Amino acid sequence: xxxxxxxxxxxxxxxxxxxxxxxxxxxxxxxxxxxxxxxxxxxxxxxxxxxxxxxxxxxxxxxxxxxxxxxxxxxxxxxxxxxxxxxxxxxxxxxxxxxxxxxxxxxxxxx
Amino acid sequence: xxxxxxxxxxxxxxxxxxxxxxxxxxxxxxxxxxxxxxxxxxxxxxxxxxxxxxxxxxxxxxxxxxxxxxxxxxxxxxxxxxxxxxxxxxxxxxxxxxxxxxxxxxxxxxxxxx
Numbered sequence: 001x002x003x004x005x006x007x008x009x010x011x012x013x014x015x016x017x018x019x020x021x022x023x024x025x026x027x028x029x030x031x032x033x034x035x036x037x038x039x040x041x042x043x044x045x046x047x048x049x050x051x052x053x054x055x056x057x058x059x060x061x062x063x064x065x066x067x068x069x070x071x072x073x074x075x076x077x078x079x080x081x082x083x084x085x086x087x088x089x090x091x092x093x094x095x096x097x098x099x100x101x102x103x104x105x106x107x108x109x110x111x
Numbered sequence: 112x113x114x115x116x117x118x119x120x121x122x123x124x125x126x127x128x129x130x131x132x133x134x135x136x137x138x139x140x141x142x143x144x145x146x147x148x149x150x151x152x153x154x155x156x157x158x159x160x161x162x163x164x165x166x167x168x169x170x171x172x173x174x175x176x177x178x179x180x181x182x183x184x185x186x187x188x189x190x191x192x193x194x195x196x197x198x199x200x201x202x203x204x205x206x207x208x209x210x211x212x213x214x215x216x217x218x219x220x221x222x223x224x225x
Contacts, residue, residue, distance in 0.1 A: 004154070033212060042115075042201050042215035043155070056212060091155070100213060102147075102155040 002026070004103035006092050012109045013082055021077040021106045025094030031055075032075050033100065034067055035091040043091055049075060082110045113138045113204050115216035123222045124192055132187040132219045134176075134202030144185040145203040145213060146176055155201065161185065162207075172196070197223045 005024040013019055025032050031050055035043035045059040049069045057067075064082075069075040079086055087110045093100040118133040136142060146158040159170025166178040176187045185202060199220050203213040 035215075040120075040217070042117075042203075042217045043213075045212045045214065048212050059212070093155075099157055099160070100155075101157075104152075104154040 004092055004094050004101055006090075006103035006106050008106055009104065010107045010109075012111065014111050015082060015084060017082050017110075019079045019082055019108060021079075021090050021108070023075045023077070023092030023094075023103060025073065025075070025092070026096075026101055027073075029094035029096045029101070030072070031095040031097075032069060033093045033095070034075070034077050035093065037089045037091055037105070039088075046077070046090075079108075082108075084110050086110050113142065113206070113214045115202050115204050115214055117200075117202055117216035117219050119219050120217065121220045121222065123224055125224050126194055127191050129190050130188065130192050130196075130221065132200050132202075132221065134185045134187065134216060136183050136185065136202075136204045138183070138204060138206075141207050143205045143207055144176075144178060145205075146170065146174070146185070146187050147201045147203060147215075148172075149199040149201065149218075151198070158187070158200075192221070192223045194223050194225060196221060 007022045033048045034046040037043045047057045052072045064080045066078045089105040091105045093102045114137045116135045124130045144161040147155040161168045161178045169175045199218045201218045202216045205211045205213045
């Protein structure tokens with residue numbers, strides 16, 4: 001597709017479960033970002049990839065959160081032992097030297 | 112560390128009236144500045160950006176913003192709003208150079224009233 005694709009669009013899970021969120025960036029974009037947007041807040045930076053490596057993971061809130069981008073394209077955000085406070089919209093964006101293009105997000109609800 | 116303050120969480124305005132959404136940033140170095148719009152149930156979309164040069168930046172949908180270095184502001188304006196402009200607007204800042212994470216403000220909800 002032409003834009004950034006995120007799946008699933010909605011995910012409901014129970015406290016303590018493991019969750020994976022997928023991001024398919026725009027073809028050829030070398031940079032990929034994950035943000036988290038809680039209700040009534042702006043997007044909060046989590047992690048940024050340049051190619052396959054994490055260039056900056058300073059925004060990951062704790063070691064339950066992990067992200068990979070093994071082939072420099074698709075990325076997966078992984079959340080272990082989910083907590084109710086993890087409920088948010090997780091946004092992915094890709095870039096090629098400048099403007100960020102965002103996907104529509106994955107809404108995670110932890111019951 | 113850079114930060115962004117959007118002074119108004121909600122701005123109601125009548126259709127065809129002008130609007131200004133305020134944004135102030137804090138940074139000790141040069142910055143790039145952005146405004147993004149988020150329509151209901153959609154992803155963030157870039158409205159306009161300031162990288163360098165002219166301090167008055169024109170974007171899509173008739174919006175413009177002016178970079179004021181002395182006041183560390185980047186307010187967004189539109190002379191005449193439409194119902195379709197109802198959305199959440201986010202101001203963001205980053206250090207100069209490509210591929211650096213943006214820091215976003217908390218957003219301003221613009222509600223256009225018929």
